[in-house]
Amino acid sequence: MTTTDLPEANIPELDGTVNLADIEALGRSRLGRNALEYYASGANDEVTLAANRAGFRAIRLRPRVLVDVSDVDARTEVLGLPLSFPVGVAPSAFHGLAHADAELGTARAAASAGSVMTLSTFSNTPIEEVAQAAAGRFWFQLYLYTDREVSAEVVRRAEAAGARALVLTVDAPFLGRREPNERHRFALPPHLGVPNAGSREQLRAMESEAGSQLVNYFQGLVDKTFTWADLAWLRSITALPIVLKGILTAEDALLAAHHGAHVWVSNHGGRQLDTAVGSIEALPEVVDAVQGQVEVYLDGGITRGTDVLKAVALGARCVFLGRAALWGLAAGGEAGVRRTLDLLHDEVRLALALCGKQNIGQVGRDLVRL
């Protein structure tokens, strides 16, 4: 249960990393300003971005002792899929900005680590190719287009390719303002397309119509009229479990459960509504509201094994990595994402043992003091 037990990536700088902060530093050093600002930024003053991390730091653990922890097991299950530990990869757009491996690297790393990847609608790689690389370990994240038929086609493609769940992002009818990207006019390099959101030619045409601002392209594409009542339409076009990503209140969590949807607690990594509540702070009221009727997940600010345990203790079935996976990809492609997951897995097992827990099932609210 030490970093020396981990498989080597044979990338010297990567093998020298001992935690996710080291990988972040390496990943950042490999990116130019355009990509770095896109990945790192939060909205406005980045209050929520900071709150995500601060929320975890403020929670204290209540370890038990004199328990046999010689054989610690971090395995769990999400929607029936076994995971080697309760961590998946959150959807993020444009992995091609980080590394030539792009989404294929992330998918392979997640699959080989026994994790699960959520593929963004705005990936640089088509769903079908990522599905193969993910070996069945993937969920598909959906941004609903104004053109329902286009959305239905993307959903059909994801389902046919073997996605195990549909994750509808509900916190982004408009994009939050990531000011560094606005200031420097964030752009996708010409070699990258967005094949699940139209052809490269369509993208370039819409970008130029939208004054070369990708943000305008997004705003034009996404349906802002979609409400709870429209979930019935989504249900009618897919047999996949539906997960609503971007829930932060008990009221919305209850509505989600009433509509038969699982709940992903998230503030989009602090990139949407700034000063929104930190995700770990929002988790207890959401878990209390749904009372086990549906699964609850969480993302935002996860960088340590103890963060994972705190979220599980407060009722999350599993957590997801946004930027941490991107830093891994930038640091070393597939091997970098794998290193990120391996280090975190190692930390989760050590934290379990030091908390006096033999497995994830033993982790409950009594483990934390808020």
Ligand SMILES: Cc1cc2nc3c(=O)[nH]c(=O)nc-3n(C[C@H](O)[C@H](O)[C@H](O)COP(=O)(O)O)c2cc1C
């Ligand atoms: C660069 C970047 C791109 C993202 N793209 C998407 C996306 O396409 N769809 C989505 O639902 N969320 C997207 N997110 C939000 C993540 O899924 C996730 O909620 C967030 O990153 C979690 O916070 P963390 O980065 O602190 O782990 C993106 C986040 C980042 C940092």
Ligand SMILES: CCCCCCCCCCC(=O)C(=O)O
């Ligand atoms: C000013 C940034 C422009 C980015 C435009 C495309 C955004 C795609 C949506 C991805 C996402 O959810 C995100 O958080 O970014």
